[in-house]
Amino acid sequence: MRLHCPRSAPLLIALQLAAVVGCNHSASQLTFMFITSFGQFGLNSSGVVPAVEMAIRHINNRSGLLPGYTLAYDSVRDSQCQNERSLDAFFQGIQGGPVKLAVIGCGCSVATEPVAAISHHWNISQISFFSASTALSNRSIYKRYFRTNPSFAIEPPAFLSMIKHFGWKRIAFLTQNENVFTTAVTRFQDKLKEKNYISESRLFETTSNNPTTTSDNESLFITSDDYRVFFLNSYSGPARKIICEAFQKNFTYPTYVWIMRDSFIDNWWTAAVDKSDVNCTDEELAKFLDKAISFRGYPFPENDTSITDAGITAQKFQEEYEHCALKTNYGVSDAGGRAYDAVWILAVALNRTIAMVNSSNINGTGCENISGSLVPLEQFEYSNEKMGCLMQYNIQMANFTGVSGHIQFDMNGTRIQNRIILKQYTRLAHGNMSRNQFAYLDAQHDYDFKFFPGIGNEGIYPLGIPIDGTAINKTITYSIPMVVVFYICSAGGEVFALVCLIFSVAFRNKRVVRLSSPTLNYFIVAGSMCMYASLVTHLAPARIEYGVWTTCLLSLCLFTIGYALCFGALLAKLWRVYYIFHNPATKKLFAQDWHMVLLTIIITGIGVGLLILATATTAINQFVVKEKYSTDKSPKDVTRNNYMLRCYGQTSPAFYLRALIYAYFAVLQILGIMLAFQTRKVKFPGLNDSKFVATIIYTSSLMLLLLIVNAFAFDSFLNASGSLHAIGVLILTTSILALMF
Secondary structure (H helix, E strand, O other): OOOOOOOOHHHHHHHHHHHHHHOOOOOEEEEEEEEEOEOHHHOEOHHHHHHHHHHHHHHHOOOOOOOOEEEEEEEEEEOOOOHHHHHHHHHHHHHOOOOEEEEEOOOOHHHHHHHHHHHHHHOOEEEEOOOOOHHHHOOOOOOOEEEOOOOHHHHHHHHHHHHHHHOOOEEEEEEEOOHHHHHHHHHHHHHHHHOOOEEEEEEEOOOOOOOOEOOOOOEOOOOOOOOOEEEEEOOHHHHHHHHHHHHHOOOOOOOOEEEEEOOOOOOOOOOOOOOOOOOOOHHHHHHHHOOOEEEEEOOOOOOOOOEOOOOOEHHHHHHHHHHHHOOOOOOOOOOHHHHHHHHHHHHHHHHHHHHHHHHOOOOOOOOOOOOOOOOOHHHOOOOOHHHHHHHHHHHHOOOEEEOOEEEOEOOOOEEOOOEEEEEEEEEOHHHOEEEEEEEEEEHHHOOEEEEOOOOOHHHHOOOOOOOOOOOEEEEEOOOHHHHHHHHHHHHHHHHHHHHHHHHHHHOOOOHHHHOOOHHHHHHHHHHHHHHHHHHHHHOOOOOOHHHHHHHHHHHHHHHHHHHHHHHHHHHHHHHHHHHHHHOOOHHHOOOOHHHHHHHHHHHHHHHHHHHHHHHHOOOHHHHOEEEEEEEEEOOOOOEEEEEEEEOOOOOOHHHHHHHHHHHHHHHHHHHHHHHHHHOOOOOOHHHOOHHHHHHHHHHHHHHHHHHHHHHHHOOOOHHHHHHHHHHHHHHHHHHHHHHHO
16 A cells, blocks of 8 residues: 655665555556656756545545556656656566557657657556647647647747736847757747847757857857847756856846746756756856746636545645655655646546447547457457547546646647746845746737736836846937027018018018018018928937928928028019119019019919929828937946937938929029129119019028028038028028018
């Protein structure tokens, strides 16, 4: 009879063998193969042995379950978390001792994969409690494989949700070059790529004496300016060496974040557990791990105090399991509950198989036309495909509430699991460490990130959430004080223009005003107000492309229309003087006002036509260009790229169309200068504003030259260019109004 809590591993195995040979002679024994890992590379699943013992004891004491039979295993075999050693253990189990009806094991995924790929040839099924590799979900290879722990497949979308919560978009994967890890990291990177996140994976060899370098002898650590968030994707043995070097390179919190799977045993970083030589003390490694995050898909019971199908509550199981485990050399494993449930799944499946064999009714199982015969389980042989199929079917149909939660398998034999648990390493007093649950992500709710009650970002990262190393791209705009100054000047100009307009309207019947063509004065005031308004839009602090496009377009339109109105009216006035004194015939003595209005409208119309051409032929992304302005460092020592959005890129159609508009203005200025030169000697009281118009022409020519040089030579200097443009427009517009009124 099995002891409840054997005191040592040798005693436990001796008692197992005694049970096999001499216990309960009235019942036939059903044997399964039990393979686990005793700590190779630091991955130790041997802590499940007491849980498996508990399951066997509870099953054999359960009346009505496996009537006439007892369940047992012949010995605990060690896979050492190696594929070759795992195969050796499997073949030893097949060749020695009683016929095995199933395999429970084999510890880590590396050890499980080769056995799961061949065990179906002996018509036996395999149930794992520890292996999570996504590769094991391939039913075409692993034909009779099941697992009571979730697959890694649910991790990528949960991982994406987690890093989204913390605002990380740049991840470095440090990956052990084993299929279980490389396959997983490919899934992670594919998921990140879908959301335009940036990631890089660097591989290191399992057998390398220096896992902190890649196979190409490059440093495993990516420069600090590139990445701040690291996902350590390996077994715990190499992980210990990597975190030691990371500690020595000061890749630590609060500047850096480390994430790993929660599949390592307690105190895995200590010399007592891992015997590999590292140049760090346990205390230093514990300091490094403080605030690191671990995560994994965890099955869990809905209620710790509810009776499960095994006839025990999850809480009672955990108490008994820990009590037993602490009395052995195995210790406690977080896989204990899953291993316990794996044995129960097997027992229930065998119980159903017994019932089907006794009734000879296997309809609907898919095993009806399989070769072999229905025989009692104690007569099973490895060549009996029908019995192997029947046992597989009954495992597949599991609908069992165990101590690790409810268990059902998908069509690939993987436990259906929808929750990822996040834990954080926390450094306690005296150098002790704990891994505390702080959040979970549920697949049934789109992997929505949720903290456990009473926990928040401040509790996880009291110094603030670390940044991911992504360069900060900042769009800069005009200096706000500068903008305020010129906005005030623009508002003052608008008031001045309004005063001039009121003056023209109020005194339009006065001879001196009437002789200056009040209608043209209205055009000049309207144009001046447009140019003053163009400053508001030109200096508007927009930071997005559409906003910059809007302000650029409004500024160009207002300035073009305003300039054309003002200069068109001034040119009309000069043309009138020139016309009078170069056409002395009496009938042509005076040009009518409508002639000058028409000329102003034509000049303005050409400018409007050029604007329509510019806007109709240029898309937003051609009109607005983004250019790097400067680079500096943020307070957290992260590269900060300062960009500016310019209205006219030198390779865009808008650049040449704006040049065409300025060329049109230059032609008007040349015509104005020519007319001013031709009328420079005119002195006639009825044309008293002609000399002021000429002065304006010369002044505006200088200001236009300033604006053109600034637009095409200094536009890369944001505040300087904006200031020169504003000064030029203010001088140009104000001089027109001051000299005309």
